Amino acid sequence: MHFVIIGGDAAGMSAASRARRNAPDMKITVLEMTQDISYSACSMPYVLADEEGDMDALIMRTPAVFREKHGIDLRLGHKVEDIDPEARRVSGRDSEGKNFEVFFDKLLIATGSAASMPLIPGHDLPHVFVLKSLDDGRRVKAFIEEKRVKKAAIIGAGYIGLEMCEALTERGITVQLIRNAPEILPWLAPELSLVVEKALGEKGILINHGCTTERIEAHGSRLDICCTEACFDAEMVLMAIGVRPSGFLAKNAGLELGAAGAIAVNRSLQTSHPDIYAAGDCADAYHVVTGEKVWIPMALTANRAGWAVADHITGKPVRMEGVAGTGVFKIFDVEVARTGLTVQDARKAGFDPVEVVVKSYSRAKTVAGSRPVWVQMVGDRQSGRLLGVSMVGKDNEARRINAAAVALHARMRVADFSTADLAYAPPFSPVWDPLLVAANQLLKKL
Amino acid sequence: MHFVIIGGDAAGMSAASRARRNAPDMKITVLEMTQDISYSACSMPYVLADEEGDMDALIMRTPAVFREKHGIDLRLGHKVEDIDPEARRVSGRDSEGKNFEVFFDKLLIATGSAASMPLIPGHDLPHVFVLKSLDDGRRVKAFIEEKRVKKAAIIGAGYIGLEMCEALTERGITVQLIRNAPEILPWLAPELSLVVEKALGEKGILINHGCTTERIEAHGSRLDICCTEACFDAEMVLMAIGVRPSGFLAKNAGLELGAAGAIAVNRSLQTSHPDIYAAGDCADAYHVVTGEKVWIPMALTANRAGWAVADHITGKPVRMEGVAGTGVFKIFDVEVARTGLTVQDARKAGFDPVEVVVKSYSRAKTVAGSRPVWVQMVGDRQSGRLLGVSMVGKDNEARRINAAAVALHARMRVADFSTADLAYAPPFSPVWDPLLVAANQLLKKL
Structure with missing residues (x-):
């Protein structure tokens, strides 16, 4: 089998390495239009912040590793311009202006997104x-x-x-x-x-x-x-006004587009053509809260989807549960984290959302270093379900958001989430974790 | 109704305040044998570490607040020596050596635990x-x-x-x-x-x-x-060899004892006498993973149970889901966190446990400050369920444990947990959160 991958970043290279692990003899070709693969794009601001920062240090694995260690036919400077699903052929032009064409048995489109x-x-x-x-x-x-x-x-x-x-x-x-x-x-x-x-x-x-x-x-x-x-x-x-999915190759090939113009994929990451997959920033995904398609481009989703494609083409069962829209970033000493739906999202999705905003503290007030933390929590009045959480804080607590993300995956009700046995010790939390304080308040309004 | 509470710390005072909120006219009496109530015992090491530390700063609310603001009959230096369930009477001796007796309609035993x-x-x-x-x-x-x-x-x-x-x-x-x-x-x-x-x-x-x-x-x-x-x-x-539940009053009153000699309570925190409740360190609890009774004395459990007792006696539905045994502490720059079962616990509870230990990193390797983090994760071979997680790290990441704690409450399988959309940004995590790295490894062994 010949597995061809368009795009050599998170989704593409994850798929390539995992396919190699799953199938030591598979023929795997990656076509990447730039000269760079497998780098941590999200880390670029941190390199730029540092006078001594080295962009090339963001390259996780070099082409040599993929080629020599994993036996992947990795072709840099290869820009795919056309996908022919009937002929199972992709064609394009390389950086020297030469035309190329490659035939595939299974194709992964991992063309990512582009800055608007x-x-x-x-x-x-x-x-x-x-x-x-x-x-x-x-x-x-x-x-x-x-x-x-x-x-x-x-x-x-x-x-x-x-x-x-x-x-x-x-x-x-x-x-x-x-x-x-x-x-x-x-x-x-x-x-x-x-x-x-x-x-x-x-x-x-x-x-x-x-x-x-x-x-x-x-x-x-x-x-x-x-x-x-x-x-x-x-x-x-x-x-920095945002990104949009790079779905034009798929669109020109007659593949179905989905949320926000991203390539529509099913729970096995197949496009409307069963031998053509899409993964990463160019593909849409199911939202675990709404069950609806969304386009939320994130590095973890891309890595995970790349693995899943490799698993599926090598015969393993794959069912992508979907994304919760969990995100986090910091700006100076402020951390911002979110997961799930905002009130606006929730209303659009047909929920009857109720929201609370609470101010709590990062540690027990009795120990040094406790800082305020704000939690915004949304629940559904009808079902009682937890729908989303946003947080802002200053004491290394963005990781708390993951507890709420897991609760969304588990379709927990606010009442159930409020009973969770979360960690307490004075340097880490008040007795009632800020998320529990918010859940307790939200319960009163549901 | 006269609600009498023995013990004025976390469980007792939480119950007293919540009962007052729920029932503005209820007669509430708290009998506390010491002169201190409502303090953050867990913070004592942090006060002792600090030359300027003030033990009395750990008192969350003073007796005056409870008495004057909440109208609670708070009697300090009142040591209860006997509970008569038939007569609905508690009796004992105050700090001046005078005998007292108090009649109750509902009684909460919140006598805590004692250092061994x-x-x-x-x-x-x-x-x-x-x-x-x-x-x-x-x-x-x-x-x-x-x-x-x-x-x-x-x-x-x-x-x-x-x-x-x-x-x-x-x-x-x-x-x-x-x-x-x-x-x-x-x-x-x-x-x-x-x-x-x-x-x-x-x-x-x-x-x-x-x-x-x-x-x-x-x-x-x-x-x-x-x-x-x-x-x-x-x-x-x-x-500092441990603590044991203070269940002797209950035992002498003929109430049933449960796990580790703590007072046995049902999911509404009632003891074997339906008008006598127990909450906090003196009571046992259900474990969310095993469904069995355990004794894991924790401050959050005590606070939560105090509230639940107040809710139950004021006619609100209460069903304590139980504890996951989530705990966290730090020692110098090392943080230790756990939730759920160890392999030994799991085997005792009849599971067929499989464990992985993985070393991962606290942040993307491309940003400064990334430190190793070790995750120990236990799953059940038969059901695929996640059973427990322990972590050791040095980069403010103990709060990650809460994601696993929520997964335990939701009875998630490792496979489901491994699909969770956890937060990623270079200063907070590798693309694959250390918990996901462990889950992915554990999946291979299940």
């Missing part, structure tokens, strides 16, 4: 960056260092935008955050997003809410970033 | 302490400071013994740990307990394994702690 770039005037200036691929990271790093950037603008305030606020500030760069919505992290309750906004302000980040960027103008090494109401000057712009 | 003290020669010397009540804490603190203790012996290496190793070391006191078993924390796999032992050694704790203390001799201000093989000298001894 609004086509406003100036979006293509050499001072305007996105941060998605390792090459993007190298370019940002080189630009910062060569130009000795002192002032930057970040457009967008999602995970990447906020993480980069910290990274650039660490490098001594003044950061202006430009955002079209009126608030930071609109899925957070105001009490929680204010904590994030305050932390940004304290570190000197200039936040400009409600500014839709209309054009970027270059004046030598300086840029004017012009919104409806005002212009901001900077030496570089990071466009 | 082996009756070896010298156990009653004034240099020999336990750490259980707030008065114990005050005595230890006063002794350390008045005698300017430079060398101490701790007998026993449970949570309290180990926490006190850190506390006394912080005060500049040389600590000798004397322990009759051949290893520290025998429920941990050797890889994990070695991490703890190494941390103790690095901080200068002298560990004496396999030493059964036979007698303690005083020579002026110095003590000889004599085991079979050797004697150790010190200026004070902390006896």
